[in-house]
Amino acid sequence: MERYDATVIGAGHAGCEAALCLARMGFNTLLATMNLDAVAMMPCNPAIGGTAKGHLVREVDALGGEMGRAIDDVFIQSRMLNTGKGPAVYSLRAQADKKAYQSRMRRALDEQDRLTLRQAEVKDIIVENGRVKGVETMTGCMIESPVVIVCTGVYLDSSIIIGPCSWQGGPQGLMSSRNLGMSLRNLGFELRRFKTGTPARLDGRTIDFSKMIAQPGDEKITPFSFMTAGELKNRAMCYLTYTTEETHDIIRKNLHLAPMYSGKIHGTGARYCPSIEDKVVKFADKERHPIFIEPEGLYTVEWYAQGLSTSMPEDVQRMIYHSVPGLENAQLVRLAYAIEYDCIDPTRLKATLGCADIEGLYFAGQINGTSGYEEAAAQGILAGLNAGMWLKGGDEIILTRADAYIGVLADDLVTKGVDEPYRMMTSRAEYRLLLRQDNADLRLTETGFRAGLARCERYEKMLEKKANTQLAIDMIHSKRLAARLQMPQVRIEDLFVSVPGLENIPSDALEQAEISVKYEGYLKRQQSQIEQFRRAEDMKMPADMDYLSMDTLRIEARQKLARLRPASLGEASRIPGVSPGDIQVLMIALERHRRN
Numbered sequence: 001m002e003r004y005d006a007t008v009i010g011a012g013h014a015g016c017e018a019a020l021c022l023a024r025m026g027f028n029t030l031l032a033t034m035n036l037d038a039v040a041m042m043p044c045n046p047a048i049g050g051t052a053k054g055h056l057v058r059e060v061d062a063l064g065g066e067m068g069r070a071i072d073d074v075f076i077q078s079r080m081l082n083t084g085k086g087p088a089v090y091s092l093r094a095q096a097d098k099k100a101y102q103s104r105m106r107r108a109l110d111e112q113d114r115l116t117l118r119q120a121e122v123k124d125i126i127v128e129n130g131r132v133k134g135v136e137t138m139t140g141c142m143i144e145s146p147v148v149i150v151c152t153g154v155y156l157d158s159s160i161i162i163g164p165c166s167w168q169g170g171p172q173g174l175m176s177s178r179n180l181g182m183s184l185r186n187l188g189f190e191l192r193r194f195k196t197g198t199p200a201r202l203d204g205r206t207i208d209f210s211k212m213i214a215q216p217g218d219e220k221i222t223p224f225s226f227m228t229a230g231e232l233k234n235r236a237m238c239y240l241t242y243t244t245e246e247t248h249d250i251i252r253k254n255l256h257l258a259p260m261y262s263g264k265i266h267g268t269g270a271r272y273c274p275s276i277e278d279k280v281v282k283f284a285d286k287e288r289h290p291i292f293i294e295p296e297g298l299y300t301v302e303w304y305a306q307g308l309s310t311s312m313p314e315d316v317q318r319m320i321y322h323s324v325p326g327l328e329n330a331q332l333v334r335l336a337y338a339i340e341y342d343c344i345d346p347t348r349l350k351a352t353l354g355c356a357d358i359e360g361l362y363f364a365g366q367i368n369g370t371s372g373y374e375e376a377a378a379q380g381i382l383a384g385l386n387a388g389m390w391l392k393g394g395d396e397i398i399l400t401r402a403d404a405y406i407g408v409l410a411d412d413l414v415t416k417g418v419d420e421p422y423r424m425m426t427s428r429a430e431y432r433l434l435l436r437q438d439n440a441d442l443r444l445t446e447t448g449f450r451a452g453l454a455r456c457e458r459y460e461k462m463l464e465k466k467a468n469t470q471l472a473i474d475m476i477h478s479k480r481l482a483a484r485l486q487m488p489q490v491r492i493e494d495l496f497v498s499v500p501g502l503e504n505i506p507s508d509a510l511e512q513a514e515i516s517v518k519y520e521g522y523l524k525r526q527q528s529q530i531e532q533f534r535r536a537e538d539m540k541m542p543a544d545m546d547y548l549s550m551d552t553l554r555i556e557a558r559q560k561l562a563r564l565r566p567a568s569l570g571e572a573s574r575i576p577g578v579s580p581g582d583i584q585v586l587m588i589a590l591e592r593h594r595r596n
């Protein structure tokens with residue numbers, strides 16, 4: 001029987017990060033995936049990043065992951081979003097050449113020592129006495145492995161829906177995974193049915209761009225990776241158009257044919273990626289909806305119509321698209337569709353994304369009920385890091401809500417669970433003033449380095465930035481110019497004359513210094529909130545606490561606590577249905593437990 005230290009199932013955005021992470025930490029890793037031509041495939045929007053998603057990509061990069069460097073190598077247009085607001089919500093978004101992104105990620109996998117990439121469908125996860133033993137593939141090949149990371153995305157018993165038609169299948173004409181779901185059920189996992197959808201792909205030669213508004217990229221481009229150097233250039237344009245009253249009429253007249261409204265679709269869809277029919281129904285007061293026309297790559301005629309996701313019948317799709325200015329004669333080279341798929345209930349996992357009651361088993365990506373390339377990559381690296389630390393016999397790596405967006409993501413999944421596809425948003429991060437995309441390296445690179453993932457070069461670069469930032473702050477304070485910099489219209493460059501030598505500080509450290517001084521008051525307040533949060537996180541709940549017999553707790557709280565077994569008082573306080581009154585009861589119980 002073949003043996004690997006770790007087996008990762010699925011080479012999507014989660015699986016690629018998890019497998020690279022484990023191999024870079026020194027473990028012989030097998031990455032088994034159904035189709036090698038679908039490695040790091042982007043079945044939906046041709047972009048990486050966006051609001052809050054950009055933060056996740058930078059955090060993955062800061063830990064030593066691959067997504068940030070890959071997109072910097074193949075992006076075709078880049079924009080920093082939300083620059084009209086504060087730096088806490090600045091978010092990078094880069095258009096990707098999809099094929100180039102896949103080849104770039106495949107190259108990283110192929111060139112990685114200790115990583116074996118194989119085309120194989122895993123049908124069973126072998127568990128004995130509460131520990132993972134390995135996997136079995138569709139061809140009966142048994143692979144021994146103390147660690148298994150499940151990253152099967154949208155493929156578990158997935159089915160495609162277009163109008164009255166539906167069939168078992170994965171995205172973009174690929175196969176669905178039909179056996180692993182049963183294996184997970186046999187291991188006691190509750191599977192739920194989720195749904196997502198994608199717009200049609202259009203032949204760019206049949207689009208009239210003169211009827212649209214060009215959306216150029218930024219002049220000065222900020223890379224995703226803290227390791228990317230040199231000047232970056234945009235190589236493509238995006239366009240903006242809008243739906244019309246005619247579009248909305250077509251949809252209203254054919255709503256009975258929409259699978260979402262005819263009852264053909266049962267899966268729960270993503271609130272924040274609604275189909276066009278959903279938008280027309282739910283936002284009926286809106287006269288028009290924006291549609292972004294984005295290139296799928298530099299060497300393809302295919303264009304993506306962001307905002308026109310639908311599962312309407314083919315003929316209705318054509319009517320909808322042809323009613324949009326600029327798309328009157330557009331060729332739909334791939335139809336829009338909805339996909340339903342199974343995913344697990346992530347409250348069965350710990351904040352490491354490891355399974356609470358099966359050692360060595362981890363889950364990452366859309367299988368956990370999230371939606372998005374970035375959310376998947378973030379979970380992949382977290383699961384990879386923790387599986388690696390477990391194999392080393394080291395400490396778990398828990399990223400809390402005060403450390404990272406990745407921590408917010410993991411905590412939301414395992415404490416609150418999901419009842420619809422979970423998308424990251426800045427509003428989910430209560431400590432977002434400190435969890436900015438610009439300081440992800442200062443927050444996380446040390447963790448990646450200590451775990452053996454982030455390289456020395458990256459670690460030293462971060463230390464240099466940290467030292468330069470402090471030097472710049474000290475220089476400004478030594479000249480008593482902090483208050484001046486706190487004036488809204490003043491930028492750090494305006495102090496160069498009054499602070500000799502400040503102009504020599506590298507721009508990334510100047511940016512940090514400016515934010516630290518300008519928002520000093522807010523940041524201090526947030527820091528004290530974080531200290532309070534950490535105190536609650538440090539109050540560990542005993543693993544054997546008998547919640548069901550605690551009659552001073554409300555019944556709902558007893559049941560939820562007994563099922564979810566929170567690691568800390570802080571985690572307990574975030575479980576839906578556990579009230580502040582219940583937390584008081586737990587604090588008394590904890591004190592009594594400590595004394596006994």
Ligand SMILES: Cc1cc2nc3c(=O)[nH]c(=O)nc-3n(C[C@H](O)[C@H](O)[C@H](O)COP(=O)(O)OP(=O)(O)OC[C@H]3O[C@@H](n4cnc5c(N)ncnc54)[C@H](O)[C@@H]3O)c2cc1C
Pocket residue numbers: 009010011012013014015032033034035038039040041042043044045120121122123151152153154155156171177180196197198273337338339364365366367370371372373376377423
């Ligand atoms: C139609 C569609 C629309 C989408 N729309 C959006 C959107 O609007 N917004 C958004 O944020 N995200 C959207 N997404 C989601 C986005 O694509 C996913 O979130 C992301 O790709 C998830 O990454 P992942 O690594 O978890 O899984 P995936 O990228 O799905 O990769 C899973 C991998 O696992 C492999 N695999 C599956 N089962 C097995 C098995 N048994 N054995 C071996 N290999 C296996 C597959 O071949 C695949 O390579 C959409 C996805 C689809 C398909």
